[in-house]
Amino acid sequence: MATNTIETDLVVIGAGPGGYAAAFAAADRGIKTVLVDADERPGGVCLNRGCIPSKTLLHAARIIAETHEAKAMGLTFGEPKIDLDALRKWKNDVIAKNANGVRQLAKSRGVQIVRAWARFENSTTLLLSSQPGGEPDQGRLTYRHAILATGSLPARIPAFDIGSPRVIDSTGALDLPDIPKSLLVIGGGYIGLEMGTVYAALGSEVTVVEMTDGLLPGADRDLVRVLANRLKKDFKNIYLSTKVTRLEDTLKSVRVHFEKADNATGSAPPPTEFDRVLVAVGRTPNSKNLGLENTRVKVTQRGFVEIDNQCRTADEYILAIGDVAGEPMLAHKAHYEAVIAVEVIAGVKGAAKDARAIPAVVFTDPEIAWAGLTETQAAQQGIAVEVAKFPWGASGRATAIGRNDGLTKFIVAPESKRILGVGIVGVNAGELIAEGTLAIEMGATAADVGMTIHAHPTLAETFMEGAEIAATGSTTHIYRPPR
């Protein structure tokens, strides 16, 4: 039986983008900090099984796609030769490089990383184990403050848990075991579409099945439409308003049975065989098996830890950040909360969450990004807004790169023309949205943005011209006949 007990001022449970950011911020304030994570490498889902590896593969996919697009410019490369082992190694090297960076940063700050499964014995003590749910063979850890940053896991649907190696989740898909000839993606959300894009570029015939009547539920339809137009060409099939009722492993493939969603018309596709099935039906907060029942932390029905605007849980010793602490489950939200949680612990006056815009980016091709109020939300909540759109067909730079499939839209307050929301679809939308987020946080009006000089020729000009439309109703590169 282990007898050692670690004592620390702060323990951060989970070394993802929220957890390590919190640990570093605390260490920078001179708080003695221990970071606990069961993973071999720090970085959490984001670095090991999420954002970073998926973007690495999406970049490869983009290059492949560009070799095809180049044909229109008179450049022909022939079909790419894909060395999957080398690609996998490249991806793993990216992960390793980043993880080493995190380790290095922890070391230089004096943050101790403990590799263990942590479970609360009570509000101020953690049991550390080398096995999930196992004996505390690594002893105990007592602390004055804990920040819970355990993230989330791919959501699982019991009916799809058929124990087949051909049925995988996002983690399995990122492992890149092979390039299946045919791949079914269950779920038309951002994970399914991003992974579908990767596999389609690598040569798989990708089919997406989505239960609701559109891809990317929650995003504005006009943005999704631009993406859907391209995916229709890149993917073999997109089944909307369709459910998967049953998966059967035939030992060669998976036979998938479909059914129309409730209230949907038309007939479902016939049972079809796929080499592989990717289940991407969302993520679920990782709040189980942590011994939270031994603390006063409150957990919602959906498994999120309840926090206030200072990231404090119902247990005064424990704060929570990131995916486990609520939607949206995004790494950058976790990072934002990490800094605030540490400030709260350090007693910084005024520290509280009050973000008005959390950018969301779908790294498909083209990318979709939005921040602040969406047109859909405005309609649902009955908020009076004006919407202005700048189609990328009118952007010189978009034309130069052969990617006019884009749209920049503004959601503004009708009177003040204050920017309440921004939505972008197009190449690099994920980078462009940063300006929209800043505009919203700073309370910029459409006129402020419209009168800010944007470099030419850039895609960012679409932001300026869209704002001009929102402010004045017209802009240089769009002619609208007088009414």
Place this chain on the structure above:
Amino acid sequence: MKDFKLPDLGENIESGDIVQVLVKEGDVISPEQPVVEIETDKAVVEVPCPFGGRIVKVHIQPGQKVKVGATLVTVEEAEGAAPAGPAAEAPAQAPAKAPEAAKAADAETAQPAVAGKAPPPATPAPPTAPPARAEEPAAPRPEQPAAAPYDILKPEPAAATPTGPSPGRSKVSRPVGPPPQPKLAEGEPIPAGPATRRLARELGVDLSEVAAANPGERLTEEHIKRFVRERSAGLHAAPAGAGPAVHVPPLPDFAQWGPVERVPFSSLQRKTAEHLSASWLIAPHVTQCDEADVTELEALRKRFQQSVADKGKPIKLTVTAFILKAATVALKEFPQFNASLDSAAGQLVLKRYYHLGVAVDTPAGLIVPVIRDVDKKTILQIANEMNEVAERTRNRKIGIEELRGGTFTITNLGGIGGTYFTPIINYPEVAILGVSRAREVPVLRDGQLATKLMLPLSLSYDHRVINGADGARFLRRVAGLLEDPELLLLEG
């Protein structure tokens, strides 16, 4: 059908808490019948509905905070005996949607035919070389005088006769420069960046108050700092429970040391807290103490009380009535005590009226009704009025008007006990007189030991306006008048 909305209650009151709803759905009310009781500022007021009819809907409930303009009840007017049939209903069902999305639709139709594979020539003009279009608001006409090229869209004398209602291009004539910044729409976030918002929290500033003080502006950290400076100078009301620029540190979890209960801090209590905090922070307080020998006064009071009672009038003749009179005499002689400091204007406002506030202890909290023109009233009249007003105050039936306009305040804790205390000035007044319980003390007079009834007096004053010597003089004068009731009756 008619909505009755919370009317303007005056005195900058923007909202109140519903104490009681006096009607229910289905009730028939007559015009001017009170429908709700609202707690505002320092009073509970009944709000009458100017029109009568049947209450169709009650939109509020007790405990709710309502703003001026909020709908309280919907009344179906009885007039005309129209049974509110389809004719009355129809207009209410008419859709009242604002025309929207027209702009969005336009933008979409303006989308050039592209979507990925459109050949480059099909796309609109490349930004580097926009082709001049025929219908573009073109260059100035040759005959245009060179001096006036900046209003080419303004109709010239020759072309002044409009050929049609829409010569077009009205959009281009839009004024250049940032659009005027109108007031924020309901629910629209206050324009302020994250660092500004944080500073506001840090300094305990309500952003909406800063926004109200700077309409149409995007708030910066400078706005917040200026607001705090101005608030310290008394230009803005302090936040609930906190004084100007005072950060209230977070409370510990008291439950860790034992059971606690949390009860609401009522609107009246909040107002009182704000008011007292502001006074404490704005006016440097000094409290001067003295005592008055009221042996004679007490004898006189008892005698009068008896004679008043004999006449069958149930007037309670209190010492406070005499003190009000004595204070008024002193206020006339020391005008700076009956004043307010206008620090912005650099002036002392001397008031030529003598309206004295009397603090009344009620179950809900401290309320200070004002007795007007004390100098023109007899002690009996004052006593009579005080009894009546105190009674209504305790029953929370006092009007807001009756709480305003005081020039000096008296707070008498004699009924409870104690000797001296340090009352807080009822800002923007500059002095307050605290009265404690009179007690019999042995006093040496002319070598003789005698028993005298001594009344402890505590005068707090605003040291910015009143110096210490005048403070002592004023209080001695009040005490002197109380010690010599005949003089008081002569001078009062």
